[in-house]
Amino acid sequence: MSISMPEPDAAVLARRDEIAAALRRLAPGARVIDHADELRPYECDGLTAYRQPPMLVVLPETTAEVSRILAWCHAEGVKVVPRGAGTSLSGGALPLADAVLLSLARFNRILAIDEEDRLAVVQPGVTNLAVTQAVAHHGLYYAPDPSSQIACSIGGNVAENSGGVHCLKYGLTTNNVLGLELVLMDGEIIRLGGLLLESAGLDLLGLMVGSEGLLGIVTEVTVRLLRTPETARAMLIGFAGVEAAGACVAAIISHGIVPAGMEMMDRLAIHAAEAFVGAGYPLDVEALLIVELDGPEAECSHLIGEVERIASAHGAAELRVSADEAQRQLFWAGRKAAFPAVGRISPDYYCMDGTIPRRRLPEVLARISSLSAQYGLAVANVFHAGDGNLHPLILYDASAAGELDKAESFGADILRLCVEMGGVLTGEHGVGVEKRDLMPEMFSETDLDQQRRVKHAFDPSGLLNPGKVFPILHRCAEQGRVHVHRGSLPFPDLPRF
Amino acid sequence: METVTPPTEEALAECVRAAGARGAKLEIRGGGSKAAVGAERDTTILDMRGFRGIVDYDPAELVLTVRAGTPLAEIEAVLAEQRQMLAFEPFDHGPILGAGAGEATIGGIVAAGVSGPRRISAGAARDHLLGFSAVSGRGERFVAGGRVVKNVTGFDLAKLMAGSWGRLAALIQLSLKVLPAPARTIVQAIPASDPEQAARIMASVLGSAAAVAAVAYRPGKDGRVFVRIEGFAPSVEARCSLLGTLFDPIEAASGGEEGGWPEPGQLPPDRPLWRIPIPARRLPRLAGRLDRLGAPWLADWGGGLVWACHEDGAAIRAAAAEAGGHAMLLRAPPALRAVVPAFHPLPAGNAALEARVVHAFDPLGTFGGRRFGGRDAH
Numbered sequence: 069m070s071i072s073m074p075e076p077d078a079a080v081l082a083r084r085d086e087i088a089a090a091l092r093r094l095a096p097g098a099r100v101i102d103h104a105d106e107l108r109p110y111e112c113d114g115l116t117a118y119r120q121p122p123m124l125v126v127l128p129e130t131t132a133e134v135s136r137i138l139a140w141c142h143a144e145g146v147k148v149v150p151r152g153a154g155t156s157l158s159g160g161a162l163p164l165a166d167a168v169l170l171s172l173a174r175f176n177r178i179l180a181i182d183e184e185d186r187l188a189v190v191q192p193g194v195t196n197l198a199v200t201q202a203v204a205h206h207g208l209y210y211a212p213d214p215s216s217q218i219a220c221s222i223g224g225n226v227a228e229n230s231g232g233v234h235c236l237k238y239g240l241t242t243n244n245v246l247g248l249e250l251v252l253m254d255g256e257i258i259r260l261g262g263l264l265l266e267s268a269g270l271d272l273l274g275l276m277v278g279s280e281g282l283l284g285i286v287t288e289v290t291v292r293l294l295r296t297p298e299t300a301r302a303m304l305i306g307f308a309g310v311e312a313a314g315a316c317v318a319a320i321i322s323h324g325i326v327p328a329g330m331e332m333m334d335r336l337a338i339h340a341a342e343a344f345v346g347a348g349y350p351l352d353v354e355a356l357l358i359v360e361l362d363g364p365e366a367e368c369s370h371l372i373g374e375v376e377r378i379a380s381a382h383g384a385a386e387l388r389v390s391a392d393e394a395q396r397q398l399f400w401a402g403r404k405a406a407f408p409a410v411g412r413i414s415p416d417y418y419c420m421d422g423t424i425p426r427r428r429l430p431e432v433l434a435r436i437s438s439l440s441a442q443y444g445l446a447v448a449n450v451f452h453a454g455d456g457n458l459h460p461l462i463l464y465d466a467s468a469a470g471e472l473d474k475a476e477s478f479g480a481d482i483l484r485l486c487v488e489m490g491g492v493l494t495g496e497h498g499v500g501v502e503k504r505d506l507m508p509e510m511f512s513e514t515d516l517d518q519q520r521r522v523k524h525a526f527d528p529s530g531l532l533n534p535g536k537v538f539p540i541l542h543r544c545a546e547q548g549r550v551h552v553h554r555g556s557l558p559f560p561d562l563p564r565f
Numbered sequence: 566m567e568t569v570t571p572p573t574e575e576a577l578a579e580c581v582r583a584a585g586a587r588g589a590k591l592e593i594r595g596g597g598s599k600a601a602v603g604a605e606r607d608t609t610i611l612d613m614r615g616f617r618g619i620v621d622y623d624p625a626e627l628v629l630t631v632r633a634g635t636p637l638a639e640i641e642a643v644l645a646e647q648r649q650m651l652a653f654e655p656f657d658h659g660p661i662l663g664a665g666a667g668e669a670t671i672g673g674i675v676a677a678g679v680s681g682p683r684r685i686s687a688g689a690a691r692d693h694l695l696g697f698s699a700v701s702g703r704g705e706r707f708v709a710g711g712r713v714v715k716n717v718t719g720f721d722l723a724k725l726m727a728g729s730w731g732r733l734a735a736l737i738q739l740s741l742k743v744l745p746a747p748a749r750t751i752v753q754a755i756p757a758s759d760p761e762q763a764a765r766i767m768a769s770v771l772g773s774a775a776a777v778a779a780v781a782y783r784p785g786k787d788g789r790v791f792v793r794i795e796g797f798a799p800s801v802e803a804r805c806s807l808l809g810t811l812f813d814p815i816e817a818a819s820g821g822e823e824g825g826w827p828e829p830g831q832l833p834p835d836r837p838l839w840r841i842p843i844p845a846r847r848l849p850r851l852a853g854r855l856d857r858l859g860a861p862w863l864a865d866w867g868g869g870l871v872w873a874c875h876e877d878g879a880a881i882r883a884a885a886a887e888a889g890g891h892a893m894l895l896r897a898p899p900a901l902r903a904v905v906p907a908f909h910p911l912p913a914g915n916a917a918l919e920a921r922v923v924h925a926f927d928p929l930g931t932f933g934g935r936r937f938g939g940r941d942a943h
């Protein structure tokens with residue numbers, strides 16, 4: 069693994085048994101794991117290239133337990149890494165050798181469903197899909213739908229501001245969360261937002277969403293539910309070239325249409341997905357669009373007509389509209405299984421997540437394919453076309469000497485390309501450890517310092533999920549010895565994490 | 566009152582640094598449409614209108630990048646030409662706060678978190694700010710976010726800036742998400758004689774398949790729930806007829822004119838004005854308290870936002886808190902503003918955390934003058 073993490077603290081490692089005993093004492097209802105064999109399943113998240121067994125794992129059950137654990141760790145200078153379901157693709161939940169991994173897996177209850185106000189209060193360990201399943205009989209659903217939704221937790225979704233194929237129309241996690249309860253590193257319990265649309269004061273709720281477990285541990289989430297649309301239909305539109313597909317996407321949006329979802333796959337991704345799930349995708353096209361339209365029947369049929377017209381004008385080679393719900397699900401099944409499908413055609417794959425302005429798509433795909441030739445590694449492209457979020461999947465073989473390093477360099481080049489095109493390093497998977505050292509591609513040291521100061525406002529000790537998001541600086545060796553002299557200096561020195 | 570209008574980003578940063586070094590205060594201002602909010606003060610004005618104009622707008626990207634001092638009216642005109650809009654429906658506070666119309670800038674709109682009736686269906690200003698550049702209270706220029714809709718690179722500082730009321734940083738440039746303007750809009754009204762009934766109607770309208778854009782309520786003898794349906798013509802017609810099967814609506818005026826959509830400008834202009842977000846289902850409870858106090862009011866956001874007029878700050882804040890909400894004082898005579906803070910007080914833990922976040926941007930309190938309870942220098 070080519071990433072450097074903060075140096076483990078030998079003094080903390082030496083106290084491992086004492087820390088385990090303290091955790092058991094502080095949270096008698098919690099499970100504490102300290103046996104090496106049982107720690108192993110926690111050694112990585114969805115970014116499996118990086119592995120590190122944690123010092124200890126604790127699985128508390130109540131907010132009070134989380135608070136006591138954090139307060140004690142804070143007082144004792146012990147680092148804590150939060151973990152939801154461990155599906156992060158950026159290493160956000162990667163353990164540290166000298167840190168307690170705090171798993172929210174036992175926070176798995178749905179606390180309240182309010183059908184009339186269309187909201188649900190859930191614990192962070194509840195899976196994304198479980199929320200929708202619990203409210204479906206009311207004709208409601210939770211809109212953000214990451215492809216990992218059967219496994220990933222709502223707490224993880226909040227930490228990563230996760231999206232899904234429907235976020236084009238219905239927004240990301242941040243647009244669908246109304247309230248949070250969280251515990252700060254010093255054990256203080258804070259509530260943000262709630263049952264109303266706007267809270268007094270700064271929007272700390274908005275700041276918490278997407279903060280990758282660096283600001284506090286989320287122990288309760290209030291989400292907004294939407295009414296299940298009366299009709300939803302998906303269209304498969306195949307093109308002989310990615311340029312035409314890209315132009316078609318732009319034209320749909322220019323016509324004032326915001327589809328519920330608009331996804332693109334390239335040839336390799338289409339073939340892999342079709343071989344895996346048999347969704348009926350056309351195999352003789354270079355690019356496939358899946359466009360979903362939803363709403364009242366009148367709206368759906370009107371817009372399907374419009375999109376058909378636009379697609380034909382852009383030379384669509386293939387055009388199919390789902391005839392029923394089963395077929396709609398089938399159209400999506402291939403796309404939603406695209407990652408594992410690619411996993412079947414290559415020993416390993418590395419999933420990237422940059423976003424670009426939509427108009428740059430053909431150019432970016434051309435550059436990716438020339439990089440692919442240069443590195444000698446194939447790429448399958450899956451793309452949230454509606455909002456410019458690319459998921460190039462780099463195919464490699466970790467058992468072949470040097471291939472992981474090559475895949476990582478290739479991935480970094482793709483992300484630099486996204487930034488060069490006016491885009492960003494990550495659209496929905498987070499910075500974590502993976503893109504941490506690329507942050508200077510997008511942000512100056514001053515920009516990053518401003519973010520570090522926000523981290524410091526929540527976690528002055530820097531003990532919560534250290535080594536993530538911010539590039540590790542030389543000064544981090546001084547951690548714990550750098551203090552801000554509040555107000556006493558015009559430009560206080562910066563804490564480093 | 567002194568005013569400085571920095572012409573460049575460097576001059577802006579230098580100005581903030583110099584004020585910090587002197588221990589002086591600065592108040593960030595766009596068009597001044599909301600200058601009457603907060604305690605009276607004599608703080609030096611940092612006029613942001615030196616930063617004006619559209620930087621980048623490609624309608625097919627649905628993103629607009631603009632300098633913060635650009636008037637809202639100018640932006641809306643440019644978007645309208647492309648049949649697009651700021652979907653959070655910002656509006657100019659000038660006319661209700663005695664500053665006149667047409668001055669509001671986009672920087673002020675975002676900093677004050679101004680969202681209109683469509684907030685319940687399309688989100689607030691905070692949901693549409695994708696990225697920005699600004700000068701912090703430290704006098705440092707920094708950027709956060711980006712120019713694309715889907716972005717989780719670093720903390721979402723844009724959320725903090727939206728609704729920060731100039732307490733963190735001076736916004737220079739903003740990237741905003743824009744959306745296609747609806748092809749067709751219909752407003753209908755449903756009679757509702759009391760808040761209890763209105764709340765029930767609003768909840769069932771919002772829970773129905775009519776997928777409405779906005780719902781508001783004007784109380785009174787002839788009380789009415791207003792419903793706005795937007796979108797493509799065939800869809801709007803279908804949804805209106807669905808609404809017709811649930812209620813007995815009548816066609817209504819869409820603007821803020823007499824009898825039209827409930828807006829704060831229709832409340833008595835000479836009384837203190839409060840903005841009170843609450844959980845929508847608590848509307849009847851708050852309405853009861855307001856009626857007993859003799860406070861005229863109206864509701865938007867399906868009951869989740871109440872505009873009310875009253876002189877007794879303590880009574881209004883108690884009523885808001887009892888309904889699970891909070892009250893911001895937007896307009897009042899100077900004497901009242903001197904004793905009643907504009908912002909609703911926060912619980913102690915939240916207030917302390919917020920103070921640390923403010924400190925992270927503005928350690929010397931350069932942007933924290935008397936307006937919102939800080940102490941002016943000298």
Ligand SMILES: Cc1cc2nc3c(=O)[nH]c(=O)nc-3n(C[C@H](O)[C@H](O)[C@H](O)COP(=O)(O)OP(=O)(O)OC[C@H]3O[C@@H](n4cnc5c(N)ncnc54)[C@H](O)[C@@H]3O)c2cc1C
Nearest residue numbers: 152153154155156160214215221223224227230231281286
């Ligand atoms: C096959 C596959 C498909 C995917 N598809 C998508 C997709 O379509 N869209 C998308 O956005 N993502 C996708 N992901 C990424 C991933 O599923 C999401 O980032 C998800 O939200 C992570 O949730 P988790 O519960 O697994 O969190 P974890 O991986 O356990 O943790 C993620 C981060 O959140 C922090 N964290 C977790 N819980 C808490 C808490 N309660 N409080 C504070 N911090 C916490 C952790 O410290 C870590 O930094 C996919 C992943 C896989 C493996």
